[in-house]
Amino acid sequence: MMSMKKIILGLGLLIALTGAALILFVTGTKYIGVHVALILIGAALARQSRYFDDNFYHNASPQAFYPTAGLLIPWFAWLAAVLVIYGLYVSFAIAPTDFQQGEAYRIIFVHVPAAWMSMVIYVAMAFWAGLGLILNARLSAMMAQALAPTGAIFTLLALVTGSLWGKPMWGTYWVWDARLTSELILLFLFLGFIALQSSIDDPRKADRAGALLALVGVVNVPIIYFSVKWWSTLHQGSSINMGAAPKMAATMFEGMIIMALAFWMYTIAVTLIRARCIILERERNSGWVKELATRESSGAKS
Amino acid sequence: MVIKARHKRFILIAIGLALLGLAATLIFNAFSSNMVFFYTPTQVDKGEVPHDTGFRIGGLVSPDSLKRQDDGLTVHFSITDTAKTVPVVYKGVLPDLFKEGKGVVAQGKVGPDGIFVASEVLAKHDENYMPPEAAEALKRAQAQGSTSLVMPK
Amino acid sequence: MQWESWSAFFNMGGYAFYVWLSFGLTALCVIWEVIALHNRNQAALRLIKLLAQQD
Numbered sequence: 001m002m003s004m005k006k007i008i009l010g011l012g013l014l015i016a017l018t019g020a021a022l023i024l025f026v027t028g029t030k031y032i033g034v035h036v037a038l039i040l041i042g043a044a045l046a047r048q049s050r051y052f053d054d055n056f057y058h059n060a061s062p063q064a065f066y067p068t069a070g071l072l073i074p075w076f077a078w079l080a081a082v083l084v085i086y087g088l089y090v091s092f093a094i095a096p097t098d099f100q101q102g103e104a105y106r107i108i109f110v111h112v113p114a115a116w117m118s119m120v121i122y123v124a125m126a127f128w129a130g131l132g133l134i135l136n137a138r139l140s141a142m143m144a145q146a147l148a149p150t151g152a153i154f155t156l157l158a159l160v161t162g163s164l165w166g167k168p169m170w171g172t173y174w175v176w177d178a179r180l181t182s183e184l185i186l187l188f189l190f191l192g193f194i195a196l197q198s199s200i201d202d203p204r205k206a207d208r209a210g211a212l213l214a215l216v217g218v219v220n221v222p223i224i225y226f227s228v229k230w231w232s233t234l235h236q237g238s239s240i241n242m243g244a245a246p247k248m249a250a251t252m253f254e255g256m257i258i259m260a261l262a263f264w265m266y267t268i269a270v271t272l273i274r275a276r277c278i279i280l281e282r283e284r285n286s287g288w289v290k291e292l293a294t295r296e297s298s299g300a301k302s
Numbered sequence: 303m304v305i306k307a308r309h310k311r312f313i314l315i316a317i318g319l320a321l322l323g324l325a326a327t328l329i330f331n332a333f334s335s336n337m338v339f340f341y342t343p344t345q346v347d348k349g350e351v352p353h354d355t356g357f358r359i360g361g362l363v364s365p366d367s368l369k370r371q372d373d374g375l376t377v378h379f380s381i382t383d384t385a386k387t388v389p390v391v392y393k394g395v396l397p398d399l400f401k402e403g404k405g406v407v408a409q410g411k412v413g414p415d416g417i418f419v420a421s422e423v424l425a426k427h428d429e430n431y432m433p434p435e436a437a438e439a440l441k442r443a444q445a446q447g448s449t450s451l452v453m454p455k
Numbered sequence: 456m457q458w459e460s461w462s463a464f465f466n467m468g469g470y471a472f473y474v475w476l477s478f479g480l481t482a483l484c485v486i487w488e489v490i491a492l493h494n495r496n497q498a499a500l501r502l503i504k505l506l507a508q509q510d
Binding site for chain 3: 296
Binding site: 096097098099100101105108130133134168169170171172175177178215219231232233234236237238239247248249252 | 318407427433434436
């Protein structure tokens with residue numbers, strides 16, 4: 001079994017790497033020191049716990065992952081809840097009105113985090129699917145499968161909230177410009193991945209087919225991100241750019257970042273929950289799952 | 303050296319991805335010229351626009367060009383990219399953000415008199431967000447000849 | 456605080472429909488996803504228990 005120490009170190013590693021990725025994404029090279037420090041902390045923790053050394057293949061088994069995920073879920077769920085409350089407070093009580101869009105701009109506090117998450121989740125899904133393909137690891141493929149529905153939901157939310165923002169500001173719910181079209185393609189990629197996986201009965205074959213689709217679709221992510229630079233679009237450019245000061249007031253920027261972090265933590269929590277469901281469904285004939293199910297339903301909930 | 307099945311698969315995937323990247327690059331080059339959502343007034347002036355079908359013009363609404371007809375629905379204005387200007391006539395409701403000096407994208411056709419008859423007018427706003435007081439201060443600073451555009455905190 | 460009254464807050468400068476529908480739909484999706492996952496977990500546990508009893 002996993003020791004408590006290992007679990008705490010694993011949690012630290014996950015948070016450090018998540019923070020490092022977010023800081024890199026938002027500030028570019030400006031806070032490179034913080035970024036490097038976070039990566040070093042993450043690497044040190046990984047080394048310390050030998051998480052990726054001798055125990056990698058043990059920890060990568062669904063049986064070892066199941067209880068670890070169960071311990072991590074409440075942490076991420078509470079973190080998400082606290083961040084959402086704080087984020088909504090900043091978005092509605094602290095952030096001022098906008099000089100040209102008035103109060104309608106406040107849709108940005110769900111629209112942009114949802115759009116960011118749609119892209120981040122797709123890349124994460126493709127990463128796990130690809131890793132599953134290379135290492136032939138079941139758990140990696142299960143992680144990809146667990147990420148897809150949440151990714152589809154955030155993509156749909158980015159499209160719908162964008163549409164609800166476009167109507168009062170631009171004067172239309174929808175236009176076929178490069179940004180909107182490529183985000184719609186992302187939704188089809190998520191739905192295609194889910195449909196392809198569920199249409200193939202043999203789970204290992206389904207994993208391989210899904211992984212290929214996920215990897216092919218990755219080209220769409222930079223297209224979405226740079227579409228507003230490469231082509232003339234109705235959608236405005238990015239307010240947040242690598243290595244440049246954000247083109248928005250500090251409190252507005254803060255609200256957006258906190259909401260994005262909240263969505264991120266929520267994503268990790270629901271993905272771990274879904275991964276546990278997938279493990280139960282796919283390993284239902286193995287002894288440890290049967291033992292666990294009888295134990296959990298006989299009152300002693302973990 | 304023994305090549306494991308795992309390594310072989312990895313090499314195959316790497317080759318596949320490289321091919322895919324190449325294909326994507328080629329597709330971009332082919333499409334980038336066709337992925338135009340709107341044309342600028344300069345392009346319209348040079349005739350670099352579709353002649354038989356409708357198209358979109360994007361630019362800024364020229365200052366002091368907006369005139370309403372007596373029916374209250376038909377509006378005349380012109381779109382400029384500061385080099386060239388195209389006169390536009392439109393019958394319909396304008397979006398909230400439509401303002402002189404602000405971004406606009408209009409869909410329609412050039413009439414025989416050289417006036418662009420728009421069937422749809424959309425507002426295009428920029429990616430700057432700030433409180434009205436900050437926008438005022440920025441405007442004043444610009445009027446005084448300050449060239450540095452610093453984002454107010 | 457940005458608002459003079461609660462009604463001003465709910466009115467969102469005239470954009471209440473668009474702003475509140477955006478936030479409402481997001482909340483709805485989150486709630487739906489959590490409930491769906493809870494049901495999926497329960498169904499999986501029920502099935503496994505059934506399979507275990509058949510052994």
